[in-house]
Amino acid sequence: MVLDSMSGSVIYSAIDLTDGFYQILMRESDIPLTAVSTPSGMLWEWLVMPQGLKNAPATFNRMVSHVLRPLRDFAPSYFDDIFVHSRAEGDLSAVEVHVRHLRQVFQVMRENKLYANLKKCVFCAPEIPVLGCYVSKNGVRADPEKISSICSWPTPTSPTELRQWLGLANYLHKYTKDYAGLIQPLSSLLKKDATWLWRPEHQAAFDSVEKSLASAPILMLPDDSKPFHVVCDASDFAIGCALMQFDDEGRERVVSYQSRQMKPAERNYPVHDKELLAMRYALIKFRVYLLGEQTFAVYTDHASLRTAMKSPHLSQRMARWLSFFAEYNFVVHYKPGKNNILADALSRRPDYDPRTVLGRQVIDDENEDDDHCAVCIASGINLTNVSPEMDLRDEIVAAYADDAVYAGIVAYIRAPSDETLRALSRNTRNQIDRYHLDGDLLCYNIDKFDAPRVVVPNDDNLRARIIHSFQDSPMGAHLGREKTFAAVSRDFFWSHMYKWVHKWVRTCETCQRVKPSKSSQAPLRPLPIATEAWRSVSMDFIFGLPPDAEGRTGVLVFVDRFTKMVHLIPVSDTVTAAETAAHFIDCVFRHHGLPESIVSDRDPRFTSAFWSSLFQLLGTKLSMSTAAHPETDGQTERVNRVLKDVLRSYATSFASWSSFLPLAEFALNNAEHASTGLTPFFANNARHPRVPALIAVGHPTLTRT
Incomplete structure (x- = not known):
């Protein structure tokens, strides 16, 4: 963030503080803890913060950040380094503004007794060193001394020497577009139990890294006032992406680029999913710049990604990724591979190809999946038609x-x-x-x-x-x-x-x-506890839903009070007692027989002469809830609320809710109920249902009788 804040500036100064720890007083109660013995036998205590205490660097950094907080727009700090940067403002030139900024910084230093090491300071320069790189109005480039150290490093002769060299090279990885692929052969030598044997392919990788860093480009500092755009691409074995902006002269510049090899499972993805994987990788890597942007463009050489958000034919993997993409506001543009040169080259690095590099280790990106458990189905994704994935x-x-x-x-x-x-x-x-x-x-x-x-x-x-x-x-x-x-x-x-x-x-x-907040309920009148499956059934109606294709706006709900199994039937708001009886016989009686009692609310459909006569002939008792507290039938009321939440979670079109009722019924019956500790399906059938995940994995219980 220190580097990003310098975008647009043209003149810079770097101030190096000295003896900063000694400007912080020790807490009086902690002074005895700093006592040291001397050859004379005397104990000396530190009255100010000494070097070497565990929390000393963090304490000093916090102090400097605090005192410079009013000036942080043009004077960011990092421990004992203060970086002052300026640009022209109004009628004032950049130099005049910079002098004013320096005076303000010096005044804060004077008030807080902070001192600078003049020999290490740089003032009013067009370029200054910042945290291992050099920053100028043209952008940020790697420190030439560090590049020289890497290029002059002798060939490693042991894993320890290789780790030392990689530690230095890793610091500059963002300046080379194919770093992960270049060092991949070298990392295989650092695997556990790997035998050290320096082969020609390792020497070639070692030389390639040196050559790449020696010709490292100048990256553009991100400018929040200009829109970002991303280019990404995928090949059979790798993915690549770059964050881009146009500078003041209209030239397209690279802000950052990333690439990595695919994992073994990812190489089996279809082409469409590989391209989507590259897009997801780009958004993860550049999240800090893109999240919250009004609209930015993503360029890909796979034309079908432009309509991926609207496709009704989504694999489960794609649906998960699209829900992640829903956090961003971007538009996908098609750029043919011949024009998408940068990302295409990143993804097609020959070193990445497993067909030409054997026995090499794949380097995983530790930061890629920071939000992997926080993904969900995005609003507007139609999952009614899911295509099969790899086994x-x-x-x-x-x-x-x-x-x-x-x-x-x-x-x-x-x-x-x-x-x-x-x-x-x-x-x-x-x-x-x-x-x-x-x-x-x-x-x-x-x-x-x-x-x-x-x-x-x-x-x-x-x-x-x-x-x-x-x-x-x-x-x-x-x-x-x-x-x-x-x-x-x-x-x-x-x-x-x-x-x-x-x-x-x-x-x-x-x-x-879709889930409502919990609210207090009216007192319930307890009903007799059911003692057998489908011996006591509760039923209710839900009305007020949007009309479906057949004009139905309600759901008839049957619930077994013992096993909690649910049956759902879409109905119209003009459903009659005879139609209700027909639904009861079709969905309950023919599967489970006749219950001894039915719990229902005081509704004309249940108190009509036809309904009463039917249950009198069949010897069924109709239990009525109190008029003052219709929540007496609390079980069905609870099912009604859950069902409404489920239908809201399904809804891709308000008129299609009835087509999801069979899936909603299955979901409710396959969910463990808190009162029984069992799923209604298992309580009724003494087995769990087969679901696609079990079929796909070939679960061992599926082969047992």
């Missing part, structure tokens, strides 16, 4: 190799030995009997009576994909943290799953938008 089982199995813990467990199960057992942590060894292999799929169960659960490795995309299928998909219905966790943990396992689900739901835009 989930294959992705999970392939990802075990990248998870050190589960890779070790799989290795031990396949070849039990003292050596493979010792490679595991103590906690893992204590629980090793809970794991077993179902083919090539690792499963976990607490004891022999516990149903096996598929172990999901430490792959953010896989875990997010699974949670998405249970929470955000039409079958999940956004039912909340507890129900989603119960559904996911029933068939899958990974560490800290509850935290994942909690963060996912807490940051789900749809959940926050």
Whole structure:
């Protein structure tokens, strides 16, 4: 942020403070803690803050930032460095403004007894060193001395020397567009248990980094007054992107560029998803500049991405990514590959190609997935037609190799030995009997009576994909943290799953938008507790919904008071008693038989002569709730409220709500109920339903009778 604040300035000064720690007094009660002994046997105490205390640098930095806070627009600081930058203002030249700024800084230093080391200061210069680089009105460039040190570094002869060299080179990675690809062969030498053997490909990578840094370009400082635009591209093995702006002369300049290799699973994505992955990577990398922008452009050489937001044919992965894109305000433009030179080159670096580079390590970007649990289905995405993805089982199995813990467990199960057992942590060894292999799929169960659960490795995309299928998909219905966790943990396992689900739901835009705040309810009159499935049924109507394609504006709700199973039927607001009876026979009686009692509100549809005669002939008792407190039938009232939330979460068109009722009914019946601890589906059928995630992974319980 220090560099970004200097955009537009043309004259600079750098002030280096000296003996700054000694300007801060020690708290009187802490002075004895600083006592040091001397050869004479005397103890001396520090009255001011000495060098070497753990919190001394942070304390000093905070003090300098505090005293310069009124001047931070033109005098940012970093520990003992103050950078003053100026530009022309009104009738004053840049030099005159800069002199005024320097006077203000000196006045603050004088008042707070801060002193500068004149030998290290630079005043009124067109370019100054700032935090390892040089800043001028043209932009920011790498420090020539650091580049010279890298280029003159002798060829490493051990992993330690290579780490030292990479530590220096990493500091300048933002100045080269293909840094991750260039150092990839070198990083393979630093892998655990890797044998040190310097081959020609390593020397070539070493020379390429030196050459790239030696010709590093001048990057443009970001200017908030000008719009940003992003270019991105994907090849078969890598993705690349660049943040761009036009300078005052109309030239397109690079602010920053990034590229990385694809992970093994990502290389199996279809072309459309790879291009979308490159766009997502760009927005993550440049989030600080793009989030909150009014509108910015994203250029890609994949024309179909222009309509990706409106497509009704979305894979689950694409839907998750589009929900992330909903945070930004941008327009996608098509730029053919022959014109998209920069991003195209970033993504097609030959060093990235796994077909030409064998046995090289893929470098993961640690900061790429900062918001991976905070994704949700964006408003306006139609998920009624979901296309199949790559086999989930294959992705999970392939990802075990990248998870050190589960890779070790799989290795031990396949070849039990003292050596493979010792490679595991103590906690893992204590629980090793809970794991077993179902083919090539690792499963976990607490004891022999516990149903096996598929172990999901430490792959953010896989875990997010699974949670998405249970929470955000039409079958999940956004039912909340507890129900989603119960559904996911029933068939899958990974560490800290509850935290994942909690963060996912807490940051789900749809959940926050459609769920009402809790409010107090009127007192309820308790009903007799049901003791058998479908022995007592509650029913109610929901009206006031938008007309669907057939003009229906209501929902008839049946709830079994024992198992909590729900049946939903769309109806018109003019539904008659005879039609209601027909729905009851079609949806309840033919599946579950006749209940002994029905709990309903005082509604003409239920008190009509036809309705009463029907239940008298069948010997069914009609229980009525109190007129003063219709919430007596609290169970159905609760279902009604949840159903309204579910339909709001589904709605892509208000007139299409009735087409989602079957999915809403399934979601409610497959969600664990707090009063029973079971899902209504399991309580009625003594088994859990098969869902797409289980079919995709080939869950072991599906093959059992």
